[in-house]
Amino acid sequence: MADTVGVKLEARGVTVHYRRRRSEDHFLAVDRADLEVGEGEFVCIVGPSGCGKTTFLNAVDGLLPLTGGSLVLDGRAITGPGPDRALVFQQPSLLPWRTVLGNVIYGVELRGAITGAEARERAQRHIELVGLKGFEDSFPSELSGGMQQRVNLARALTTDPEVLLLDEPFGALDAQTRETMQLELLRIWNQTRKTAIFITHDIVEAVYLADRVIVFTARPGRVKMSVPIGLPRPRDLRIKREPRFLEYELKIWESIREEVMRSNDMEERVA
Amino acid sequence: MAVTDRATTRVAPRSGTIVEPAPVLAVPKPDTWFKRNESKVIGTISVTTFLVLWQSLGFVRAAWPQGIVLGGLKLAVPPTLFLPVPSEVILAFRDLVQGGELAQDVAVSLQEFAIGYVLAVVVGVLLGLGIGWYRRFSYAVDPFITFFYATPRIVLLPLLIIWFGIGIWSKIAVVFLGAFFAIVINTAAGVRNLDANLIKVARSFGATDLQLFRTIALPGSVPFVLTGLRLGIGHALVGVVVGELVAAQHGIGRLMAIAGSTFQSDKVFAGLIIIASAGMLTTLLLQRLERRYEAWRPRAN
Incomplete structure (x- = not known):
């Protein structure tokens, strides 16, 4: 996919170290990760827990400095957060003292590119897009977990980014709500066709959503495998039962399983 | 509500007459006036009782200025100097x-x-x-x-x-x-x-x-x-x-x-x-x- 369309994001040898609190030593979270994401492509990154996939995404958003390698978006190096990217957080992370409308508008408000009635109109459009019409004046504490994540998503979409970054946005939801949200996300993505990088630990979710699934190794994370998903779109939920879907699922599952075993072995040897 | 709906449409098998809907037992009654103002009512009663008891100390003081004698026990009433009512x-x-x-x-x-x-x-x-x-x-x-x-x-x-x-x-x-x-x-x-x-x-x-x-x-x-x-x-x-x-x-x-x-x-x-x-x-x-x-x-x- 990345070959036929223009390359949107290019990660070359991306390396991120974390400094532990109150100590001098650093630990390696992402180790020389290489990845290309095409224009309009939907990429899911899966991997064993703690493998650095969220760290990688935060680096793409510009929240974390790289300690090695480069991240290039549309030919420009990423040095910090920018209006061409928007992050949908793992936790809804809504401002509890703001209404739904106030939260959805928050991103564009900070960016300052559009203001006033225009910003409100755009926020309103995205509130409707995520199916929250009628809840504009509700406070986050009055919403369910699924609805809060819709606000989280609408806040990112309202800034009209070129690349949408999603950090396990449905991880904390119950199974039914998660499926609904997956369906909704694909519906919305079909309308906008924005480049998307979606982090998840749920293999079914990854195969269902993605054009391509990237498997990360155990920590330190690097790209282990890239699996193009040749399933037709639009996809409805029944596709999850088809043999072709299950084949992808199994292939990715085995790959992750291998990583989990390998990292367990390593830990045993250390211990 | 679903329970009531079913009850109205249920037909008794033998007589063929429509069974009266069963009385709904669990309808929450609207709170009484007392329930709604419980905290205020109880608070007022307790404060009033306290004030009345305190005030009655004055009557005791007026009636028995030398204190109350119960058998061999003498209960002194504190003078106004100590505790005004x-x-x-x-x-x-x-x-x-x-x-x-x-x-x-x-x-x-x-x-x-x-x-x-x-x-x-x-x-x-x-x-x-x-x-x-x-x-x-x-x-x-x-x-x-x-x-x-x-x-x-x-x-x-x-x-x-x-x-x-x-x-x-x-x-x-x-x-x-x-x-x-x-x-x-x-x-x-x-x-x-x-x-x-x-x-x-x-x-x-x-x-x-x-x-x-x-x-x-x-x-x-x-x-x-x-x-x-x-x-x-x-x-x-x-x-x-x-x-x-x-x-x-x-x-x-x-x-x-x-x-x-x-x-x-x-x-x-x-x-x-x-x-x-x-x-x-x-x-x-x-x-x-x-x-x-x-x-x-x-x-x-």
Whole structure:
């Protein structure tokens, strides 16, 4: 996919170290990760827990400095957060003292590119897009977990980014709500066709959503495998039962399983 | 509701007649007047009972001035000097109002409280925001705050009187010091305990430091600031009264000090009630404010 369309994001040898609190030593979270994401492509990154996939995404958003390698978006190096990217957080992370409308508008408000009635109109459009019409004046504490994540998503979409970054946005939801949200996300993505990088630990979710699934190794994370998903779109939920879907699922599952075993072995040897 | 629907359509197998819908048992009854006002009703009853019992002490005192003798046991009734009853306190209060000095005492105390407290709020909130926001600044200021917060500020009173005299300014200073630390510490804690996720959101959307402060730190610390303000009221009132007890020309505390040293306990009680009412009123106003700002808070339920 990345070959036929223009390359949107290019990660070359991306390396991120974390400094532990109150100590001098650093630990390696992402180790020389290489990845290309095409224009309009939907990429899911899966991997064993703690493998650095969220760290990688935060680096793409510009929240974390790289300690090695480069991240290039549309030919420009990423040095910090920018209006061409928007992050949908793992936790809804809504401002509890703001209404739904106030939260959805928050991103564009900070960016300052559009203001006033225009910003409100755009926020309103995205509130409707995520199916929250009628809840504009509700406070986050009055919403369910699924609805809060819709606000989280609408806040990112309202800034009209070129690349949408999603950090396990449905991880904390119950199974039914998660499926609904997956369906909704694909519906919305079909309308906008924005480049998307979606982090998840749920293999079914990854195969269902993605054009391509990237498997990360155990920590330190690097790209282990890239699996193009040749399933037709639009996809409805029944596709999850088809043999072709299950084949992808199994292939990715085995790959992750291998990583989990390998990292367990390593830990045993250390211990 | 689904249960009732089924009941209306169910047909009895033999007679073929429609069975009457079963009475719905679990319809919650609307709360009675008592249930809705339970806290107020019980509170009023308990306070009234207390006042009646207290007042009845006066009747006992009038009927048995020498105390009650039960067999070999003699129960002494405390004299008015020790414990005036509510009606006597009210009379003392009336005398004070008619005497004309009360208005001036109230005005002076109110002035000391208002100026000291407002100063403490303004300086305390600003400094607290600064301490919470700038880590290095907090390192510089924290030792002093810890020192003063751990010390009862009343002990500074002799010094304050030397510096500011026995007029209102020494009392304003002690009120200020009393309220200030509670406000500063809570405000700083509010800024320090901001939700890290929200800071990350703001950063991700490219917030400048000023935007981060205005949209996250300021609104996020409001509940803490309000707690500081509420605690500050108590400390400020202590400052007013104790300051005036020690040395003053006018004020409720001064009135109580004079009344106390001349064994006019009914006037002491009158002063006490004025102070208590002032504290309750200010706290009530602040609670109103708190409720307005915390409309977004999830109800504990």
